[in-house]
Amino acid sequence: MGRSGGPGRVFMGEYRHALDDKGRLTLPSRLREGLGQPFVATRGFENCIFLYPLPEWEALEARIRALPFNQANARAFARIFFAGAAECRPDGQGRVLLPPSLREYAKIARDTVVLGVSSRVEVWAGAAVMMQAHLPVMVDEVVQWLQPRAGGLFVDATVGFGGHAAAVLEASGPDGRLIGIDQDPVALSAAAERLQPFGERVQLLHGNFADLSELLAGARPNGILFDVGVSSVQLDTPERGFSYREDGPLDMRMDTTQTRTAADLVNGLPEAELARIIAEYGEERWAKRIANFVVNRRPVKSTAHLVSIIRAAVPGRGPDHPARRTFQALRIAVNGELEALESGLRAAAAALAPGGRLVAISFHSLEDRIVKNFFRTLDGAHVLTKKPVRPSAAEEAANRRSRSARLRALEVC
Secondary structure, eight states: OGGGOOTTOOBOOEEEEEOOTTSEEEOOHHHHHHHOSSEEEEEOGGGOEEEEEHHHHHHHHHHHHTSOTTSHHHHHHHHHHHHTOEEEOOOTTSEEEOOHHHHHHTTOSSEEEEEEEBTEEEEEEHHHHHHHHOOOSSHHHHHHHHOOOTTOEEEETTOTTSHHHHHHHHHTTTTOEEEEEESOHHHHHHHHHHTGGGGGGEEEEESOGGGHHHHHTTOOOSEEEEEOSOOHHHHTOGGGOOOSSSOOOSOOOSSTTSOOOHHHHHHHSOHHHHHHHHHHHHOOTTHHHHHHHHHTTOOOOSHHHHHHHHHHHSOSOOSSOTTHHHHHHHHHHHHTHHHHHHHHHHHHHHHSOTTOEEEEEEOSHHHHHHHHHHHHHOTTEEESOSSOBOOOHHHHHHOGGGGGOEEEEEEEO
């Protein structure tokens, strides 16, 4: 669009890029054309960088100048936008050197996410935008049932991007402690950044909650949380291979240090075993037919390729995506999720201090059934939730992925 583009231009899309060795960012062509030459970069909210086409910046500048100068908030708002602002010009290859002060403000070292957001472009550090994207479910309910308190020790066995952990640490201040465990190194790195303000009150461990006894090393927590399943960020990252809506490698590993991937199962298992996994873990009525189609079309090279095979195998069209149950089944099998959940629950109940609480959030019937049966048959414990607790209507409306969440809680004697 060049310099002629003015207010009214709508930027859209999400792009992942890494800075080169000289600290330059390559802007996608469609965003570069919309921003024009030059454009303005400045400090944005939540520690990101805002990029504006020059006409859009001039319109924003006029609105800021019109704010009442005698009000502190107006002066602070002007400082945020003007003090760090700089004109930028991409080179012939679309690379732009963002000012070092802005990169430092946004904590951008190398990996970035570039977002088209209506009238502007936003540049985020990779880990920061992942934390913004991941909405932890039922945070208020977790705090209510886990009952974090000052001086206590609490465990988030699936710390993810640290949303629940932050709420537990805030509720257990000033000296409550938390051990956060996750098998995904990417999530663990993001959690470390998010929980940094809590300092030594936090200990983060890489591992699977199936090994909870070894990870806790004799500690007796006052509360343990399980938030089972795949995170929004994992689903929304095509390179992880969890999503049936985006093309990517057949991976599906939550722990990227393990070797077995979904490709190994899809291209290596006997047809009968593949059908069993899809039927048992995905509760898919067309499991045998899907397995037959897959085996006869090997090698399956990507998630999009697998989805096309499933579409051909499943007759008719229901309300759900035809690949949803198969992808769920493969993910569970790759990560050994159900076996790990059973082992983790047993270890958690044994580790809790007297009066300690165990809270589990599950997202599909197989997980919830395991939690329900374990709670019901555990000796020396009192089930606090006779029925699973559901998200509020407001949360379901704001976060579509929370709709399948079920929370159960118990207290050990």
